[in-house]
Amino acid sequence: MAQKKAGEVEAFLARPDFAYSLVLVYGPDVGLVAERSAKLAATFGVDPADPFAAVTLAADEIEKDIGRLYDEAKTLSLLGGRRLVRVRGAGAGRALSDAVGDLGGERLPETLILVEAGDLKKSAGLRLNAERGRHAMALPCYQDEGRALDQMIDEELTAAGLSMDREAREALKARLGADRIASRGEVKKLCLYALGAPTVTEEDVAAIVGDVSADALEEAIDAAAAGEVKRLPHLIDRLATAGTPTFQLHQNLLRYFQQLEALREGVERRGEPVARAVERRRPHFRRRPALEAALSAWTLAAIDRRLQAIEADILASRKEAGLALTITHRTLMETAVEAARLRARGRG
Structure with a gap:
């Protein structure tokens, strides 16, 4: 079986073995998955922006035409040399899982197939097939904790020629969240701010680094x-660990659906395209895909039912303060399950 434990992944990335022609990179931290996949691609020596040597495929699209993946995997680079095939957004798709089983059993000496997926259970077909493939490797990616977070901070400090005292490091780690790309971006910004100083101080951290973990609230609402x-349970756990008040979650979810209702009225009653309605709302670019997905899935009738349920849960959490966290967790999960059902119905 070809797989690495979470703590072994960085060592593999430092000296990757490209005898494995197919690599599955998976985990709940989308930023960490993307960063590690990009690191492998760079080490392989193929520019992802080169249309003659690299191609990026969406998992939901190739699920409808799995032959495309086989074609791309076995096509030689037009100008010679190595070829990179990157698949993003993989999950429970059966066709992709079977293809990973097939392609992971072959040695493709000039090709690297990178499959990026979310969190996968041990029993997930995609993960099992990657782990079993003779020429496939499975790399689990989990949120920055302990040594992994310190290593990322050290990498950026070294690159900038800076040092940091213990108090500043602890203050910095407290402000970083679970998204690897966002966290690294904050550390890079800090290093740029402190460039030329003998060491990075706690005052520097307070002056320049935003609270990345605060973004988890918006992420949880969007995911639901x-x-x-x-993805949602992981985000809820982050919020609970950070001590986010349950009423704040409920109120933000209620406000989101009130705004969604106003946008949906334009779609259903005035025939406004979803993309135009979202553009008019001007969301942050990171939140736009989730808003488009929600606006496409939720009907006015469904939004009205959900608003009533959220309001009932808010009242229940106030009456039973000891159960507030449990009630809030249920509200978010029920919202996500209903959204998933509506999206599936829309695709059917």
Whole structure:
């Protein structure tokens, strides 16, 4: 079986073995998955922006035409040399899982197939097939904790020629969240701010680094409304660990659906395209895909039912303060399950 434990992944990335022609990179931290996949691609020596040597495929699209993956995997680079095939957004698709089983059993000496997926259970077909493939490797990616977070900070400090005292490091780690790309971006910004100084201080951290973990609230609301059921428990745990008040979650979810209702009225009653309605709302670019997915899935009738359920849960959590966290967790999960059902119905 070809797989690495979470703590072994960085060592593999430092000296990757490209005898494995197919690599599955998976985990709940989308930013960490993307960063590690990009690191492998760079080490392989193929520019992802080169249309003659690299191609990026969406998992939901190739699920409808799996032959495309086989074609791309076995096509030689037009100008010679190595070829990179990158698949993003993989999950429970049966066709992709079977293809990973097939392609992971072959040695493709000039080709690297990178499959990026969310969190996968041990029993997930995609993960099992990657782990069993003779020429496939499975790399689990989990949120920055302990040594992994310190290593990322050290990498950026070294690159900038800076040092950091213990108090500043602890203050920095407290402000970083679970998204690897966002966290690294904050550390890079800090290093740029402190460039030329003998060391990075706690005052520097307070002056320049935003609270990345605060973004988890918006992430949780977006995930619930867009039907990202598998990703949501991780986000809820982050919020609970950070001590986010349950009423804040409920109120933000209620406000989101009130705004969604106003946007949906334009779609259903005035025939406004979803993309135009979202553009008019001007969301942050990171939140736009989730808003488009939610607006496409939720009907006015469904939004009205959900608003009533949220209001009932808010009242229940106030009456039973000891059960507030449990009630809030249920509200978010029920919202996500309903969104997923509505999205599936829309695709059917």
